[in-house]
Amino acid sequence: MAEYSASTIYPYDKRAIKKLDTLLNQEGIQHDKNLDYTMGLFDEEQNLVATGSCFGNTLRCLAVDSSHQGEGLMNIVVSNLIEHEYEMGRIDLFLYTKCEMAHRFSSMGFYEIARVDNKVVFMENRKTGFESYLQQLKEETAKNSLSASAKLQGAVIMNANPFTLGHQYLLKTAAKQCELLHVFIVSEDISLVPFSVREKLIREGSAQIQNLVYHTTGNYLISNATFPSYFLKDSDTVILAHAKLDVTIFIRIAQALNISVRFVGEEPFSHVTNLYNQIMNEQLEEHGLHCTIIPRLESAGTPVSASSARSALQNGNMELFKSLVPESTWHYFTSAEAEPVLEKIRASKNVIHY
Template sequence: MVELLDINRQTSVRREWEKLLSLAGLQSDPPYSAVYGIYVNGRLAATGARDHNRLKCVAVDPGHQGGPLFRQLLTGLVADAFDQGIEKLYLYTKPQAVDSFRRVGFLPLAATAEGITFMERGRPSFNEYLTRLSRHKGAPAESVVVEGDLLGEQEISLIRDALTRKETVRLFVMEGRTPLDLIRERLREFPGVFCHSAEGYLIPLSDFPAYFLPDREDRIKVQANIEGGLLADRIAPALDITGLTAVHDPHDPVRVAYNETLSDCLDGKLELTLVSPADL
């Protein structure tokens, strides 16, 4: 039976949980909305965690791999998320786990050359998301990606900069607490700007999971490759997007590394315009 684990207040549970993660080559990666586990003969044999709609830290004790625990764990985890009103789940995983997640209903959306794969389960699917976007297809457009809760003067200036290249700008808003309608209201002065939810397909750099990628530079490159591929190969054609305008802060090593990888990924597909904060 799948149980909720209290790793914050029960020290012994946390230690056993961290030991199981270590056996699987994983590490703790907060925050968590919930942590789950299955015990066999009094010992933690399988675990997984959820950060809202993203799964992470899924591990099965080596002595129980190949058995029913993985399916039992994921079935319970998905059911609990559904009970919380979450019908769509995302995850990033190592290549050796892709087939296991496929068998419990997750579909691959993009993968790096090394096989690290981005997957989803639930509705609306990515294809349905693209179909919804394509209904708004119009003139060739520039694109901008922002965090919904960080739509400040810098982001507004970035949008203005993008409008100097195209009369139409597709603004993708990453998950946040600010409703999309409120963002649209704030941008009423820009009739050529159209807001679209990024759903869980484009996420803030700080939210990218680290549980199986301990090296920060590796994480940045993986995220840039996956998101660049989704944007250039799938999202851009749905809306006739020809370019992407993004902030490039030379004093921010994370942003620099992301943009360098993104530039390689978009080369020949989308024109990437990088703007320094000093120019905004």
């Protein structure tokens, strides 16, 4: 067997990046822009023969030169990436691969969660990970006294960065149109307002609505595992692929919980969310589910948005901020507890959601 050396490929190493792009293109894999670690296997002549990358807790851009298939190089790549992830403290891992490659990763201890357009497979390293998540959702639902008799069930997924009057209006409006409303709170801590605060403000700001069930999205909905383009700018092609994957997973959740309608707020600002809503509307209808778009709440003729609220906080315009949020959100952001979050918002280069 030939000798190969493993090394990190850094973004500033133009020569190595060119080799990486060539290999990925040769193997029909798009070079994901959202990566935080990339490694490569090089032969004795410094030709790149295999590669793999990570973004958060996902493995992606996995490729082996077709002329080196059968040499066990993918096992070496995946082992290297897993070791890196473990060193970073990431235990629950996910990966993307082409459908024809899924069986290979199954032999490495990964299990399929969902696939999109018969082209991409999403997998994880826990055999019962997704099933355990579905069971958790069912148990959370059963705690609501209305769950046993609720025939029309809906869902809302929100980041609420931070929770505004617009979010509150969306929940109130959606809750009136169904007997039980599942509220999925984006739990990944990548927003300016941390998850613990966002969850607290969502619960406090909607406490008066009786037919809500709260859930966290974990790694399975609008997370960097399934939908990194929600958080970072990327090409429309990648955004659409991630949106399809995320909606495919939501459909499985909806089927498990008997959810028949998903409510979304009208989106006049975010390009990513607009594309997502287009894909969602198409895919839900194909599976007998419905998508209901609720017009945005307006303040002084302008749609209320979390971006506007963050901008007001960054600029110190507390009068404007107060007009955009419920009392509970206002109370938090005028307390000493909020100072670390406020400092982060003030220091941010861009508070406007892409």
